[in-house]
Amino acid sequence: MIGGLLSKRETMTSDQPSSPSETEISVVESAPKRRDVLASVTVGLGCAGACALAYPFLDSLNGTRGENAAEDDTIEVDLSAIAPGQQVIVKWRGWPVFVQRRTPDMLAALRAPGLDQRLRDPASTIMQQPKDAANWHRSVVPEIGVYVGICTHLGCVPNYDPPSTADTSGHYACPCHGSQFDAAGRAFKDAPAPYNLPVPPVTMLTPNRVQIGKSKGDPGFDIANIQQI
């Protein structure tokens, strides 16, 4: 508010009263320099005040700072109900997480010759997973795959195509822009998604029980540090 009024005053030195006279002109001549300093300090300080006033309003847009979902919450998933070749979607930190049980055919398809040439990052060199999942099956144990189901292109949830008689590999296709991932969440080259699907920190508690949120093989892993969710 002050800033607005003051910026008008910036032109004050050049402003002459409506009816100039001899006395008035002598005043202007006697102190032009002091006037400049005073005017610019006032205008500057006024603008600074206006900026300071904007601070609380913009700051309030941060909302309840530090109250995001980024807490060390973990969930446990019972795997016994997942049939081979099927997946369930669970929610972890508000994200959809795919938990799949792979058939031997799917595992074989992950290592099929020629597949690597069609993938963007077949060896998981880009930081999209904890260390214990940076392997050919991108999971802690080959039979169980766990991925954050958010397409790395523009954030839609990819659809899962379970293995069928025609195609036993199983893969993901994003409905929004046609991104393609294999059963281990690796992005195909001829589709828009730039990175593999993220792997959350995972610990196998028992062969039929998985914990998502903590990684026994890579305790220092923080999902916030990956390349892109």
Add this chain to the structure above:
Amino acid sequence: MRWMLLALGLLGGVSAHASTSEQRGFKVFRQVCSTCHSLDHVAYADLSGLGLTQDQIKEYAAQHQVPDGLDEDGDPKTRVARPTDLIGSPYAGEAMARMANHGSVPPDFSRRAMTQKGGVAWIVRMLQSYAEAPAGRKLPPGSYYNTAMPHGHIGMPQPLHDGQISYEDGTPATTKQMAEDLGAFLEWTARPHLAARHLVGVFVLLYLAGMYVLLLLMKRRVWSRLRQTDASRNF
């Protein structure tokens, strides 16, 4: 201006300098009051404003359970509280709180220092005003003699006793000391940003004082042109 920014930048951190009286008061709340009284609008994480560390807050939160929807059988289930949860009530619901307390709900502490007539001073006095009822004085069932109450009795049994808890800093936990510490804690829960409010206020007023001097000079200079142009006029 740099000072202004510094002050504004401190906004979040200022309340971390809360005095230890408030921290001791929190201990009184935690060990004594919170068995019956709720803090419905204060989150565990808010306690960082008292100077509690993240670990202390997590440890405190972890001792509590909060509702977490329904389990596979459709029964209500709970989980361990997180720092972002509200501290809330020790009772599962209002009816339960009533049943446990002779039909009335123990008042919530979130804004008690503001809503209680007489404020914190009265609460501190009331906590020290328990006594043996004079001979022949009949009290309603489930109430206790207290000289601070308008009718001389209160539904809450005497909560504080000398030496009931022990402070880490070695302060003797007398009833008076605990009452005053709790008062400081309640003052904080009711006005959690008071220190920041005062600090920002001082800087804003200093700024306005500076602006006032500058604007006064500007205004005088502008209007003096007019006075000189027609000094003869009675204006």
Add this chain to the structure above:
Amino acid sequence: MTERPTHEAGWLEKRLPIVSVFRREYVDFPMPRNLNSLWSFGAFAMVALGLLVLSGIFLAINYTPTMADAFASIETIDRRVASGWLVRAIHMGGVSMLFATLYVHMGRSLYYGSYKTPRELIWLTGTGLLAMVMITAFAGYILPWGQMSYWGATVVINAVNAVPGIGHPLASWLLGGDGLGDVALHRFYVLHFVTAFSILGVIALHVASIHVSGSNNPTGVDPQGPDDTVPFHPYYTSKDGLGICLFLAVYAVLIFFLPNLLTLSDNYVMANPVVTPKDITPEWYFAPFYAILRAVPSRLGGLVLAAGSIAVLFAVPWLDRSPVRSARYRPLLKIALPVLFFSFFMLGMAGMHAPTAPWLWVSRLCVAYWYAYFLIMLPLLPKIEKTYPVPVALQGQN
């Protein structure tokens, strides 16, 4: 083509002459040279309203208009939203500052006769603005859903309901059902916004009409020539800027050091439809009208008197028959008007005390004077009043 732009910068000028209009209306605009500091209160009101709108938008972002969450969302703003306590303090303090400013602004208008020809429309839009600010303040006060919000709303809705004829449908439109609940809260939220932004539109009319007739001045005599006026900038920008600085200082003291003055502690208890708080008092800016409401032992009578006390303001330009504008030259008005201001103050005091023996009679006396001033004194005083000689030009004769 009849006209050519005089220079290159004329492109915008030719299509949308905002620069020259701004220059004409806010830089070179001729203002009477003898305005006193009471004329700065219009600028103060603009500052207060601007801060209210701004802080209101940022509060709305974090507010939830449901019975279940309204109170908790305000607590979240006050405790956890980054700088939320400050934004809310600016909003709460702004209401008091706006009302205080408006009351002084209107008092100045009454004293110097700024409502008289040709400025009737300025007065009408201004009084309309007061009514709109009141509606906005009332609707906004319900939003935190504390005890005072709930019971204040209950009382006002029952009052509206008591108005014969239109009262019942009006209350029904407000509530959207029978009770004061989720639906009603949502409507008050929308009403708060709609009236707040409508105020901005009416202010545009208010200010535009000032720029047609020009500002009044303490003598009530229109400027006679260029010697009587000075350009708005830099003369009144510097003067208003200085005043705004003081205004903001008062505002800052209020929100940073005296926040308890701005709020009734009962509103920090969540609305409870089965318990009415012990002492129901309105916010100070409604207290005078609340006192009028309670001054007579009749529900409808109180309502008519309270609504009438504002309605009568609209008729002021036609009630005052004196050709002399400023009270400076009206010896009787110079006494009668300060008494009116004092009555308004005493009504405010009465509104914040229980309506028992001394205060009840104070409010009856004051409301009687309020009506007497507007309905009897304003039309009849000119008949007996011998006004002082009015100067011909602003600076008097030299």
